Structures are given as C-alpha cells and as structure tokens.
Amino acid sequence: MINDILSIEKSPNDSNIYKYIKLENELELVLISNPNSNQYSALTLSVGVGSFFDPSDVLGLSHLVERSILLSNEKNPDSNDDFSTFIQLNGGFLNSVTYEDRTSFYYKIDSLCLEESIEKFSNYLIAPIFNKDLLEREINIIESEFNSIFDENKKNLVLLKGIFENDHPYGQFNNGNNKTLRLEDIRNRCMEFFEKHYSSNVMKLCVYGKQSIEKLEEMCKKSFGLIKNKKIYSTPLPKFVLKNPIKFEIASNIQDKHILKIIWPINDESLSFKGKVRSNSNSIINHYLGHEAKGSLSAALDNLGYSYRLYSFAQSYAIKDINIMGLEIHLTKCGFDNIDHVMFLVNQTIREFNANQMVKTELRTLDIEWKYLNNDSSIDLTRVVSNNLFYVESHVQVLKYPKYMFEKENPSEINKILSFMVPSNMIVMVSSNEFKGKTNSENDIYKIQYSSQVIEDSLIKKWKFDYQRSVDIVLPKPNPYLPNDIEIKTKTSSKPHEIYNFNGIKIDWGSESSLNSPYLNIIVKFDCPTKGNEQYKN
Template identity: 30%
Template sequence: MKKALKRASQRKTGTGGESKLEKLTKEAISFPGDIRGVEKSALDKREYRTFKLENEIEVLLISDSRTEASGAALSVNVGSFSDPEECPGLAHFLEHMLFMGTEKYPDENGYSKYLSENGGYSNAYTADEETNYQFQVMSGKLEHALDMFAQFFIGPLFNQSSTDRELQAVDNECTGNLQSDGWRNIHVKKALANPQHPFHKFNIGNVETLRDTPSKNGVNVRKYLLEFYDRYYSANLMKLVILGRESLDTLEGWAMEKFSPIGNKSIESPYAHPNPTGPAFTTDNLGIRVDIVPVKELRQLSINWLIDPVTYKNKNVDAAHYLGALIGDEGVGSVLTYLKEMGWANSLYAGSADNAFDFATFNVTIGCTEDGIKNHVEDITKVVYAYVGLVRENWDKIKWFYEQESQLGVINFRFKGEEQPFRYVTHLASSMHNGYPIQKILTQNLHQGFPYDAISTLVENFTPERSLISIIHKSVEEYADKTERWFGTKYTVNPLGDAFVTECLNVKVTDYAGKLSLPPRNEFIPETFAIKSFVRPTVSKVPESSGQLLKNVTSSTQVLSLKSLTHVGNPNKRSVALATTQRDITQVWDEDTWRPPVLLEVTSVSNLWFKQDVAFKRPIAIIRLTLKTKILNESPRTALLSTLYKSIINDTLNEQVYPAMMAGLAYGAGFDDNGIYLSFQGYNDKLEAFMKFVSDNIKTPARFEQSQFDRFKEALLKGMQNYTKADPYRLCYSNANYALENKGWTVDEKLEALAGINFEDVRAFGPKMFQNLSMEMSVYGNATPEDAKRYMKTAKSSFAADQPISESLQDQTVKLKDRCQYYLIRPTLDMENPNSAIVVVFQMGKYDRAESTLCSVFSSMCHESFFNILRTNEQLGYVVSSQKGVNNGVIYQAFIVQSNSKDPLYLDRRVESFLEEFEKVIMGLSEEDFDRGVQSYINDVLSASKNLFKEEGGWASEIQSEIYDFSSKIHLANTVAQLTVEDLRTMFKKYFPKDAPHRKKFVSGIVADVHAKALFGENYTIPEKVDNQHIAFGEDLLKKIVEANPDEAKEGGEIIYIQNSKEFRDASELYPSFVQMMEAGI
C-alpha cells in the first residue's frame, strides 16, 4: 500500500478557556447592532433589515450597493397538501395562474416581458406546504418589477380564457414528468401512505384532475381556484425577501408601499402538528419492502425510517445532520467502503428527507451494483443496521465529531462566496417558514450545541419496524403485481418478515471482522486563514515559437478596466453607453478584477499562469493542471479506457481523501482529446500536500483491482443503456451535435468498444496516459508567485513533462450551405414517452464580434415572445425555449420545443411562422427599444463575478481554450454599444427569413411513437439502424410530411434529408477551429 496522505497535527484550542469552536464562531459572525438586523458572515458586505408590515407579512431586506442584479421572492405557507380532494393539483395550478395578468397589469405577458427586456427572469414552485414566487431584474429596474410582482397577491385576474390555456400547461408539465423515475418513485411512496394524510395526494395535477373529473362531478375548477386563493393567500402566511442596490430605507419604503395592500385574513397555518388525520405512515405501511420497476437502468436500495419533523422547534436539525454525517461517511471503516469492497455498491447517501409539518424520514440510499441489487439486498441492509448499532452505542462518546462538523460549518460560513440574487432570495424566503428566530435566518445551519436528547430520540427510531425499504431495479418487472395510479409505475409490496427483522435487530458490528468503524478525527480542518500580501509578479517572455494568440497576451503592466471602453465618458457616443446603467465604475470594477493572469514561468514543455486575488480576500486557492497528450480520445476504445481508469482511481482515492474533502479541499479529473485536466481547490492551508498526494495516486494508484473494474464497467454500461430514455429535446441536441461536429462517438460505437475491454486492458493503458506529456498550470487565489512556482515544481515531481508544447487538437463544426434546410428526424426508441421534440438551428457562420453581440440581443428579445406564443398561448408543450450560442467559433441561434400533442414537422412550421411574425417586430423596433436590449446585454456581459470560483472560471476558460482573450468582456461591451437598430435588422434579414441570402437551417427532431403513427399510419414500423446508433425515417416518408406543401416548404431553401449522420459530417466542409479563426485575426 502507498503511504497515506500525511496529516498535520491538530493545534491546541484557544487560550483562556475559550474552545476552538467558540473562537472560530466569534471570528466568523457579525452580530446585528439592533433588533432589526441579522447575524451574518463577518465578510458579508451586504446590509440586512427585518420587520413586519402592518398586515403581518414578515420582510427581510438586503441592500447590496455593488449588485448589478436585484430580485425578490415571496413565499406563501400553503402548498399541495391543502389541495381539495375534488381537485388534486389545484395549488400548483394556482401558481401558474398568478402569472396570467392582474387588475393593475392585465397583459398576460406584461410581467415576464418587462423582466426579459431588463435582463431578468422569473419562476415559481409549489411544494407540499409552500408556494414560492421569485424574480430577478437588472438593478435600477427593481421598483417597477416589485409593483408588478406585488399585484399577484392583490388583484390577479383568473380570466376564463387564461384558465383554460394554463390548465394545458400544467398537463404538459405532468406529461413531461411521466418518464421521470424521481417523480414515479415518490408517487409509489405516496400510494403506500395513509390515505387520510395529505402526503398521499397526487400533487402535480393534469387535465383529468383539474378538468375532466371535476366537470363530471359538477365541480367548477375556476371557482375552486378563487376560493383557494381567497382562503390561503393571506398576508400573515407570507414571507418576503427583497434584494437591491438601493438603501435599506428605500427598500423598506417600497416594501410598505407595494405589499401593504395585500389582505390579511389572520388565518392559522393550515399545517398543525399533531395532524388530526393521523400519521403519514401507519404500522400497516411500515416494516415493508416495496420493489419498483424504473424507466431507466437503475439499481437502488433505500432504507427510509419514519421520524418526527426535522425542525428548529423540535431541536433535531443538528441531530439529523450529525447522524447523516456519521452514517454517510465515505472514509476508512465506513458502510460505503465495505460495500464497495464486497462489490455490492458504488454510492451512499444518508440524511433527512420528506420533511413535512408532522413527519420526516431519515434515509440511507445506496447505489448498488447488479450483484448487490439482485443477490445481496438483505446483506446490504444488515450492514447498515450493524453500523446503526455502532452509532447507537457510541454516539455520545464522540462529541468531538459533532464539534468537528460544527467547526467546518463555521469556517465555510465565514468564507462563503456571495450568492447569486435569484437563488438567494428564493432560499431565504422559504427558510423564513422554518421557525428560526429571524435574526438567525442566515446562521440557522450553524450548530447550536450538542443535542443529546434529540440524537438519542432520533437514533432509537432506526428500527426495521419503523422502516420502509425500497428496491428499484428492472428485474422487478418479472413479479410486480401493482400499478401506481398516476404514473403507471409497476411495483410490489411485501412485509419484511419476522426472521429478517430479527436478524436486523441482532446484527453486530463485530460480525464484520473489524471492517466497520466510526470515522477518525479529521485532521485536515484548516487552521491558518491569513490573506497573503500582494506581490507583483515578474512576467516571463513568450517564446518566438509560440502561437500568435499567446504572443498577444496582455502583460501585467497594462491594467484593463472599464475605463478602457472607448465610449465611456464620451458624449458623442450613443445614450446606451454604460453611464445609463448607473454603474459606478471605480467602485464596482476595481482594477484587480480586470487584471489578467500572467505567464509566470515558461519552458519548452510547460507554462505556468498566475493571478493573485486581492478582490475577494478568501484563504482559498485554485490550481488547474493540464497534462497534454493526444492518445485519450483517438477512438471509442481509448475514450472508454481513460474513463474506466479515472473511475477506478477516484474510487481508490475516495476513502483516503474523503476527510480532506469534507474539510473544504476538492479535486477533479477530466479527459478529452487534448489530455488530462486536473483541478485542486480549497483552503490553501493544506492544499499543496493534498495536491501532491492526489497526483501521486492518480499516476500510481494504491489499489487497482478487478472488482473495481467490474463495478465501473457495469455502471458505464447501464449509463449508456439509459441514453434512449433521456428527454427527447436533449436527444435532439445530442443528434445535432454528432452530425455537426467533426469528433464524437455514438453510444453504440462505445457499447461495441466496451464489450471488448477487460481489466488488463485498463491496467496496461494507465501508464501510457502519463507518457509524452507537456504541462500547463494556472494558479489563482490566495497565493504568491513563489507559491505558484512551488505548486508547479510539486506537479513536475509527480508527472514527467518531456514533450514540447504544441497546439491542441481543436473541434470543428460542419459548414452548412447557404439557402439549404437540413432535416435529421429520428423516431423515438422510448415507446412509453409521449413527447416529440425539435431543435431548429440557424447557423450564422464564423465568429464575428458584432454579429455575435447582435445575435445575443436578438435572442434576448425573441426569447420571451417565443415562449409566450408557443407555450402560453398555443400550449404546444412545457419545454419551449430559444437560445444563442457559439460552438467551436461558429455562431448559431436555436429554437427548442418539446410537445406531447404535436409532431416535429408541425413544430418546425410553428417556428417558421413565429419568425415571420417576429420579423415585423424587428422591422418596427424603435431605437429606444433596441437601446434597452443593448443595455440589458451590456449589464449581463459586465456583471461582476459573485465569488472567487466564478471569477477564476472565466480566466481558466480563456486559458484552456487557448484563445487567451482576457479582455473579451470589454471588447463585447465596446462593440455592442456602437451598434444600431439598423444593424440588427440587417443581421436578421441576412440569416432568418425564408428568402435570406445566407439562411442555413438545421432541424433535429425526435418523433414520439404516437405521433409517428398519426403521421405514417398505424402499421408503420421503426426503420433499421443506419449509422451504428441512429435510425432514420426514409426520405419518402419525410418528403410526404415536410413537403406537404412543396412550394411553401422550399421557400426556405433546398431541402436535404440526413439519414446517416456520420456519412453526412464526413462528407461536409468544416469551418476552421476557433483558435484558427482567431489566429487569422477574425
């Protein structure tokens, strides 16, 4: 065995009787100066205020003077648990309806249109006991957005026409989830619950529950909607969070003005504990095993124990976390390590779930191997119970483990990055229902003291009699005798049996010959948090043999900032200049943010990039290491060999590095055409030793065994077999990518290669991966130039770099012909999925900064209209979207629709019709409206990174792409600010209308079986495979549909039908790679 990762000794606790945890907590938390403040991280620069409006809405305000995006969320303490029996899914339906116009703003699309035009978006979700509405918008546009948002809860319209259409949207959402194993499994669990308890309810809703059945029973669903809203949407059940750039006083004034009119019915929470309907699971539906047939190739065992709700009031939140960390440990002596060693499992999760007002469950969920799920379910279950027994007997003797988890929580809270506004307000509004004192809303996840009684109570619930064990595997199909009502899931239920229950109760950890033990102390918890003083790096000279892009890299002596934008402060430039975004350039964009990484060290075989962070000031560093080699993806076989090697080394490393990863350190490994990508990140206190240990073990693993190979080959096989079960619109993308890119392998090509790979093949391939390497490293964060050079030296001690750096292999995109329409339409291979889908791609050509920015503005403008027309108005499907992209240096605009009611050819015609109508919008667009779109785009492009990891990711992508355009954001903003509405019209007319001279259209579609039969007749059969994986409709069938109206169909250009994707791409001309384009000065 290799030498274990060296661990630094723990230092003593704080002086003067103060414990280490107390000291860390004091340093981590900034306590409020008055009763309206909140506890926050000592490094959090935002200001907070809490209060209640007169109508009893509890409000949390967040003022962030630096934010470019603002937002709000309002959470109502009512959800699907309150659905009337006559209308399952009503709460979810109501959530949809509030977006359909209000008395003050009656336009159905007005709210979403305003947000879209101002760089924003919105969403909502319905949970069991909560309905949460949220939005984000460009700062400076918050007040009006708040006014529109507040009207949801003051005067919604509930128009009959909107009700009818939005019901179809709910049904489309339900249909889209029918093949989701997550939704299917939870509804089997619901079927087993107490029928009197609301957990039993079907909670999504569909046309059957919200139209057909109510209609038969004389129930007026619209009336029920109004009554539900009037009854439960009461101010005293609402929590509101607002985040904006404005002062707290201004935000408070807006909250009072806009949300005080919401009515207060002063009703009690609809969720009382104890529940008068009885428990969610009674003794009749516990102590059972349920076997479920999945859609995908899943192998999962889950032990679910019924426990009291995990709440602040019950003081068992910390207890649940503590026990989850113990049972879910993945290090030496853990349940997972033992199960892996036996060849029975690959993954394990432990923790609380299903947290409702009167119950919760504590789950241990295990991802099994085929052998484990078929032959060792009872053995696996007994291993879990043996470990539970160990915990039950010793939990009070290892208080240090709780304190250790508490320390990690406090450290991570202190140094956390700034959250993205949309997610932050959404999370906080929901959390305000949890019962914590509002002053602790941000610190509620920090442990509050060792919960002796709560742990004792919780662990005593972990018995077979209080459990529900679920088995998910395809083999269940052979004996499943029940069908779940709403999703059609097949399953069977059996008691655990007295003999097995007795075995579980009597099993001892000593039965496992010392293989199971409690986790050791984690000695990788960081102890040094000093921020290093800035040291100006000395830049290395780029060799003459290097590519032109590398030579052009800006030196550290030229500092980039927003001041370099040519239009800033120039009164002759258009009014859309950044001054109109009210951005304080010197405050938000300090020079360091735009100071690019520099080449710190250059040799013939290695490059070292470096940037010291002085903006975020966290004791964290990120190291990326690229080992350049070209053998990893030469064929499907080498791609799979490298994937299997990575899986085995990760598995071997896991139990050794798990404590380090729990202490805030992390590593990643990836492979592609150009080599091995390694990353190491976390608190820099122990980062270097961590990188050294992981690197040495990646090259020379401590354990590399046949049993590991067997587990991961099986997992890889199952994953590829699940390919056809993916969402149809995702398959459309996958098919388009395979046809339009010069590299890539089909799933069937990989399956064929996988069949011929054995353990010795992988073992022999491993050393070859680390021969003939060149090396590139980037270091970012709390590190000095000398630290970075030392990291490079450490990497070179693990990996021998002996090959000159050469240009990487670059992906290229197929060059579609002008005035041509390409159709790649495949039949589904998932006969149970009722959804067809389409992705319509308009290829615009080689990257051009002006056209790229114009396409971004166009895409932003049409996104909301496309969604509103095809989804909201026409109800074609739940998935309706449009997006602009740049792939391998080629600009494109895509339109995506997934539908359970229409086939891809119909959807294609609707996309064309939309573009015809939207052309009128483009041609009639005012300069003011165009400026607003440009301003939104600039705000998005120049939005500051919220945390150190986001900032580093932007620099790293430029380095790994070998483009090195560190000032790309400035260039984009500068370009778009000089464009006009006439430029947009010219771009549109060049690529999108049917008579456009450079129109290049590519249609990728998946046809559901029900739609194929409607198109081609009931007797149609699936065609044969044509290119190792794909099957295609014959050209004669497609012509019949696409060219039903030949003149109209051909107006858009010559029609080309693709049957064999590989032959198509191999015969096609390719664009240059992105690097080649940029080298040529494009």
C-alpha cells in the same frame, strides 16, 4: 409596522446590509441593500401553502394556482401583458415552484426596474383574475409536464400515499393532470384556494437591490402592505407515523439499474430539523451515512462489489413534525442479489454511530465556512432567506439557518434521531428491471408495476443479526488538515507562475486576495498524447 430591533447575524465577510420588517398586515420581509453590487436586483415571495393542502378531489390545484396567478389581475387583465413578459423585456428571469408545504415566486430584474416590478407583482397577489381561457392553457402545460416525467424516483413517491396513519398527505399526487384539473368549475376552485390560503400573514418576502434600505422599505410597504390579511393559520396535519414498516418491489423500465431507497420518518416534533434543532444533528448523521472515505458504508459496499453510488438525505418541511432521514444506494447486480446483506450493513452502520466523535470536527468545519461566507448571488440569497423565514424562531438567525446554527454539542439529540432509524420504522423501496412480470399491483396515476409487503419480524431479525459484522465500517477519523488559525496572512495578489516542473508534472501557483477568503482553487489539466490515435483506441 415592526422594525428590526435585533440585527440579523451575518458572516464577517458579508458586505450586504440587512433589515427585517413585519408590516401591519403581518407580512414578514427581509430587505438586502448593496449599492456596490454588480448583481441584478432580485425578489422572492413564499406563501405558506403547498400540495399538502390540495383538496382530495382536485389534486394538483396548488400547482395550477401557482402557474396561473401571475397571468392577469384586476388592474391588468390583459393576458398579452402578463408579469413574465414584463420581466423578460427588462432583461430578467422569473420562475415559481410548488413544494409540499409552501409556494415560492422569484425573479431577478435590472435594478432600474425594481420599483415598477414590485408594484406590478404585488397586484397579482392582491386581486388575481384566473382567466378561464388561460387556465385551460396552463392545464395543457401541466398535462404535458405530467406525461414528460421520466424520473422514476419522483413517480415512485406516490406509492407512499396511504402507508401513514390517519390518511397523512405525504406521497399525495401533486403535479396534477387532465384527469384531476380539467373540471367545469376549475376557475371557482382556483379562486376558493386563493381566498382560503393566500394571506399576507403566511407570506415571507425577501428583496435585494442597489437602493438604500430606506428606499427598499418604502417600495415594499407601499405595494405589499396592500395585500389582505385573512388571518389564516395552518390546519395541523395528522401525526407523521407509519402504520407498519413496509417494503416495495418496483418494476423499473431501466435495464440493469437497481436502486435501493430507505426512508426513516422522524415523528418527534422536538427533533424538527426546521427551527428547533440547534446542534445540526441531522447534518452530522447525514454526513456520516453518506461520506465515501475509508471506513464508510459506501466504501464497504463498494469493496464487496455491491454498489457504485450512495448518497444520504435529510428532508423537512415548514410543518415541523414532518422530518425524514434517508439513503439511496445504486446497486450492482451482485448487490441486488445480496440485498439482505446490504440491509444488514446499513443497520450496522447506524447502530455503531458514535455522536461524540463526529461533533467536534463538524463544529470546526462550519465555523470556518461561516467566517468567510460571501452572500453574493442575489436571486439565490433571496430564495434562501424567504424560505428560511418559515423555519427560524427569530429573524436574527435567518442567514445562519440551518447549516450554521451549530450552537452546541448535543449527542443525546443525535441519539434520539437514531432511535427512529431502525428496521421497525422503515420504508424500503427496491426498484429493478428484475421485477418485471413478478409484481401484483399497479398504481393508477403513473401505472407503476409494484408489490408491497409489511416487513415481518423474521426479516427484521435477519437484517439485524444474520450476518457477520463488517470490520470495514468504522467512524471517520478526525480531519488532520483543519487549520487552527484561519486568518489570512497576506492581502497581496500575484499572477500564476511556475513553482514545479519535473517528470511531466508542471505546477503553477498564484495568490488572490480580493475575495478575502482562505480557499484554494485547484484546476488539473491532463495532456494525453495518444488522444485520437487509432493505435490506442481500445
């Protein structure tokens, strides 16, 4: 067993005690002890397999295994006494989720029952049964989930399967349904999937409790040390490379809603957002594209009457060469009619980004957040730590990752990411009710009506050059309100009392030092004397 030689870095404001251990079966875990906590105990175990690894003839198999594995095992075959029932009877909460690259199981429970829960939980990972009757029940639930998916954004992702080189699984249907899972040999397929992918050397565990670190270690070693190490190592996926830039026009069922979604695949593993980037480059770009202050893309589009909502996103996976930058813009009818101009403004925003100006403000902001970070939510903390263990190069960084690993300024790294955010490496998805009756294809899973076309050079040229540059899009100015000194001057607390009362505006103020954080909580209440008055109804 490997013990924590280097201590996990934590915020000065964090009262938890941490320890990293790697068991003899190569299962990695972080123990968190806080004897003074009023939180429930909590546990998260993540396994390094997800829907990317579904067999092509049983799509959704990883989801079915996730839902079924905790229902029965060789030590406890009684389906009426499953793990979920045990957790609920002891005032807890249990959930699990299948991602593309990993599967997570997490729960909270009364601290007095933590040891028993660990023993019971580990048995399901040692020898699950996958009872066929219970599998049938879970397939019915999955089919119901499938028929209840109304999120068009989620559905539309299946259109992306096949647009990458070498049959990359990105966009693969991952929920499962009767068609893909109701097979005669489904129990055998579940057992095969478990034997192939569920191994201790690809499991990351985090446990939070009031017990001492030594007691938590004893519990985990005794139970999780019995999980078999099958010495599984992930099969590399194909390179994450677009065949061609592509545009989808999707017929939406929602009236008067027009959504533009842009995705840029970043296929350089050296730029992986998970584990290798040390300057938080993707977060800086994400903030620049998504902020809404004066000078932003959002403000410029709003001023033109083109949009009413915009947000940016960065996605990445434990499989380090799959990284994505993206934008989602909710367009007005005017914006939909002028979508080429919108695309021009998006490209202008990216071209004119200046990395040097953004980095220093980001550094200072994150430094303040880290210093006063308080990890006081047990179940959320275990989920974060368990998942982060897949990504960090050293367990020392598991609490800082990814947001607070801002170790150096690296504008060149930002510029390398921006070099992928060009029209020739772009997926454009436009969803609108206006496309009803005008599409030429139908997806066979969700019955999505759509058309798709390779983005030709002439359209790329239009998006880059055919409009006048907007003077409304500029880099955000440095934040003048960032403090130079963030030390708390006084440790006293006072009840709220009136400090201002004039012209209908009343302000009460009180200090609170028990949380040891230099943050301000503002609550604004508007009293409207005309509320409910028929005279002012319109």
